[in-house]
Amino acid sequence: MEAVLRQSSHNRGPPIVRLPVCTLNSAVFTSLIPVILFIAIGFYVGRRGWIRAAAVKDLANLVFMVLTPALLFRTMSTVHIQDLDFGPVGIYFVAFGMVYAATLALQGFNTLAAARALANTFSNTLMIGVPLVGLVFGDAGLVTLFTLISVHSLILLTAATVVFELAAAREHAGREGGAQQPLWRTVLQAMRNGIVHPVPLPIIAGLLFAQTGLVVPQVVDKPLLLLGQALGPIALLLVGVTLAFTKVGHHFKAALRIALVKCVLHPIVLAALGWALGLAGMPLAVMIVAASLPVGANVFLFAQRYAVAEDEVTASVAVSTALGLVTMPVVILAVTRWVAN
Numbered sequence: 001m002e003a004v005l006r007q008s009s010h011n012r013g014p015p016i017v018r019l020p021v022c023t024l025n026s027a028v029f030t031s032l033i034p035v036i037l038f039i040a041i042g043f044y045v046g047r048r049g050w051i052r053a054a055a056v057k058d059l060a061n062l063v064f065m066v067l068t069p070a071l072l073f074r075t076m077s078t079v080h081i082q083d084l085d086f087g088p089v090g091i092y093f094v095a096f097g098m099v100y101a102a103t104l105a106l107q108g109f110n111t112l113a114a115a116r117a118l119a120n121t122f123s124n125t126l127m128i129g130v131p132l133v134g135l136v137f138g139d140a141g142l143v144t145l146f147t148l149i150s151v152h153s154l155i156l157l158t159a160a161t162v163v164f165e166l167a168a169a170r171e172h173a174g175r176e177g178g179a180q181q182p183l184w185r186t187v188l189q190a191m192r193n194g195i196v197h198p199v200p201l202p203i204i205a206g207l208l209f210a211q212t213g214l215v216v217p218q219v220v221d222k223p224l225l226l227l228g229q230a231l232g233p234i235a236l237l238l239v240g241v242t243l244a245f246t247k248v249g250h251h252f253k254a255a256l257r258i259a260l261v262k263c264v265l266h267p268i269v270l271a272a273l274g275w276a277l278g279l280a281g282m283p284l285a286v287m288i289v290a291a292s293l294p295v296g297a298n299v300f301l302f303a304q305r306y307a308v309a310e311d312e313v314t315a316s317v318a319v320s321t322a323l324g325l326v327t328m329p330v331v332i333l334a335v336t337r338w339v340a341n
Contacts, residue, residue, distance in 0.1 A: 032329050035132055038233055039325065042240020053245045056238070063235050068126060069202040071228030072149075075142055076206030077216055088274070088283040089148050093155060095270035096121045097293060099261065104163070111167045115309040118160045118302060119262040119316050123293035124150050127239050128324070131232030132293075133286055136332055144286040149205040157298065164306055239321060246318040255315035258295065261328040262320050267292035271335070285335040292331040294320035 051059070058085055103117035123129060125145065133141045209216070216224070248255060270291045274284045295317045303313040 032132075032136070032332065034135060034233075035128070035236060038131075038236035039240040039243070039321075042237035042242075043244045044240070045237070046244025048226075050240050056241055056245065059234070059238050059241070060210045063127070063238060065230065067227050067231040067234065068130075069225045071130065071231050072146060073202040073206040073209075074136055074221065074228055075139065076146055076203050076222040079143055079207060079210050081207060081211065085144070085283045086146050086147065087208070088144070088279065088287040091268060091273050091277070091279065091284070092148060092287045092291065095266065095273055096156065096222055098269055099266055100159075103261075109167055110171060111164060111306050114151070114163045114167050115299070115303045115306070115313060116159065116258060117163070118156075118315055119258045119295050119299045121153075121266060122299050123150055123157055123262075123266075124239075124296040124321075125290055125293060125318075126296075127231040128321070129290055129293050130235055131317040132177045132328065132332075133289060134232060136289070136336070137282060137286055138206040140282060141286050144283045145290060146203055148287065148290060150200050150207075157302075160302060164302060168306060169193045243318055243321060246314060248318055249311070251312045251315040252319065254312045255319040258312075258316040259320035259323045262294055262295050262316075263323050267331050280338065285338065288335045289328070289332055291328075292324070292328055294324040300312075 046053075100117045100121050103120050104113050107116060125148065129145060129149075130142070133145045137144075210222035267288050271288050274280070274288070297314070297317060300310070300317065301311050303310045
């Protein structure tokens with residue numbers, strides 16, 4: 001599969017190696033089976049009560065604070081900045097802006113619309129994206145995904161903070177209450193939190209290390225390798241466990257609308273932009289797959305902070321994850337055929 005997607009170092013156009021469509025289909029579905037299986041096992045484990053709901057946060061901390069930084073640093077520690085392709089990442093953020101702005105335009109400029117707009121556009125690039133892209137596209141795909149991840153939260157969450165704060169200020173205009181924190185301070189705080197963070201920080205550290213030309217010593221590299229290999233299975237199991245404890249209830253219709261926008265419309269918009277600009281190749285394919293991922297958990301943190309649509313956002317995470325098990329294979333199959341042709 002990696003042979004299909006690897007591009008010439010002198011040409012960012014179509015790949016030079018092509019495989020029959022039947023072989024390509026088989027490779028895609030072979031890569032997707034572990035994703036679906038691990039999520040299903042996690043769901044079963046949660047339903048049986050082998051893992052308690054109270055332990056989910058601890059497992060998430062293990063993935064987020066230990067396994068993820070190990071994989072991110074090790075992968076980026078051999079990458080040179082001049083080899084990174086930021087073009088598809090730019091297209092990703094243009095598509096984000098289009099879907100986000102359209103949501104606000106249709107639903108009004110308020111905190112509820114801001115929560116829905118973020119849910120429509122913020123992908124679960126970590127828990128699902130990393131293991132999925134790693135299985136389907138290999139290390140080359142992970143480098144592209146990590147290029148996105150390095151600025152994903154910083155740009156999206158900073159933009160979301162500005163929108164939420166402006167919307168909240170508008171809603172509270174004329175009301176009596178405590179003094180609001182200045183917008184510039186909120187934005188700076190969001191930018192700081194986006195950089196001093198267990199995801200962007202090891203990516204930046206790995207890139208800086210790579211520029212020195214040094215090699216990670218074997219005594220350090222081996223533990224990082226083992227920790228990174230554990231990320232995929234544990235993260236996917238955790239997704240299934242989380243689904244087992246999530247109640248959708250009467251928010252299903254609203255959650256389904258968000259899930260359809262996130263898993264179907266968002267990648268279509270991105271693919272259309274790429275097609276219109278004449279782009280192709282593995283980096284664009286990874287961006288389209290990233291756009292098709294389910295709603296990321298960070299959206300709930302915003303909903304919780306601004307006390308808006310908390311149950312709806314929680315339901316949308318669950319529904320979009322379930323829907324993604326159907327739509328992600330279709331998207332991956334489509335984009336890998338596009339890359340191969």
